[in-house]
Amino acid sequence: GQQLNQSPQSMFIQEGEDVSMNCTSSSIFNTWLWYKQDPGEGPVLLIALYKAGELTSNGRLTAQFGITRKDSFLNISASIPSDVGIYFCAGHTGNQFYFGTGTSLTVIP
Amino acid sequence: DAGVTQSPTHLIKTRGQQVTLRCSPKSGHDTVSWYQQALGQGPQFIFQYYEEEERQRGNFPDRFSGHQFPNYSSELNVNALLLGDSALYLCASSSRRAWGSPLHFGNGTRLTVT
Numbered sequence: 001g002q003q004l005n006q007s008p009q010s011m012f013i014q015e016g017e018d019v020s021m022n023c024t025s026s027s028i029f030n031t032w033l034w035y036k037q038d039p040g041e042g043p044v045l046l047i048a049l050y051k052a053g054e055l056t057s058n059g060r061l062t063a064q065f066g067i068t069r070k071d072s073f074l075n076i077s078a079s080i081p082s083d084v085g086i087y088f089c090a091g092h093t094g095n096q097f098y099f100g101t102g103t104s105l106t107v108i109p
Numbered sequence: 110d111a112g113v114t115q116s117p118t119h120l121i122k123t124r125g126q127q128v129t130l131r132c133s134p135k136s137g138h139d140t141v142s143w144y145q146q147a148l149g150q151g152p153q154f155i156f157q158y159y160e161e162e163e164r165q166r167g168n169f170p171d172r173f174s175g176h177q178f179p180n181y182s183s184e185l186n187v188n189a190l191l192l193g194d195s196a197l198y199l200c201a202s203s204s205r206r207a208w209g210s211p212l213h214f215g216n217g218t219r220l221t222v223t
Contacts, residue, residue, distance in 0.1 A: 004151075033211050042113070042199050042214035043152070088151050090212070096165055097142075097212055099151035 002027045004091055006100035014108050019076040021103045023089030031092035032065050032072040036085045037102075043088055047074070079107050111136055113215035115200050121221045122190050130185040130218045134202030141183040142212060143175060144199040152199055158183055159205050187220075195222045 004025050013019060023032070031050055035043035047058050049065035049072060056063055062075045072089055084107050089100040114133045122128050134141050140159040144152035154167035158177035177183045181202075187194055197219050201212035 031211075035214075040216070040219075042201075042216045045211050045213065048211045096154055096157070096167075098154070099144075101151050102149075 002091065002093065002098040004089060004098055004100035006089055006103050008103060009101070010104040010106070012106045012108065013079055015079060015081060017079055019079055019083070019105060020073065021087060022071060022073045023091070023100045024071040025091060026070065027091070027093060028069040029091030029093050030069075032063070033090040033092070033097070034063050034072070034074050035088045035090065037088060038085045081107050081109055083107050113200055113202050113213055115215035115218050117218060118216070119219045121223060123223055124190055124192060126190050127186065127188045128190060128220060130198050130220075131182070132185070132200030132215060133182045135213045138202035138204050138213070139181050140203045140205050141177060141181065142201045142203070143183070143185045144201060145169070146197040146199055146217070155185070190222045192222050195220060
């Protein structure tokens, strides 16, 4: 299957700091999605991106669809304790979504 | 507006047994996909159903099978369970009418095989 590489694998940040994470692949995708997963729960959709170069915000979250269509970025501004969780990217191609390995975010109050 | 619901939430089975997991999609969705998520990993695609047929399949053996009912709900069956089948099984629904429609996930079924 397609390989999506997420980085960093984990992050430890102070409350109030901004966060950046990304997802890269050797394959081209038509749609990029970003999800957050809390322990014991399913992934929750944060942002969906449909066009190369697209920049979309959802509150303090901003995500971009890379112009090469092989990558995507997620930024979280002014982090708060409830931002803690695992963030997954997912790319759509061939009528299927492929998921990254996740970025674990810890916010220190 | 009910989201994706899965049952049961937890299940413990013994090697060699069979298991059935159930999923009801989000209202308005007609497509159901199943994913396996091992601890510390991203979800891995098992298969997708719409119009009551399996349309796409990931790299999973035939021990994994499924079904979709006329009301769009779905079942995932796993036969001859192995220890390595222990994982969180996630159901996701989407709409075929919207190409690339985002997946909406349930909270999963945690399967433990002993």
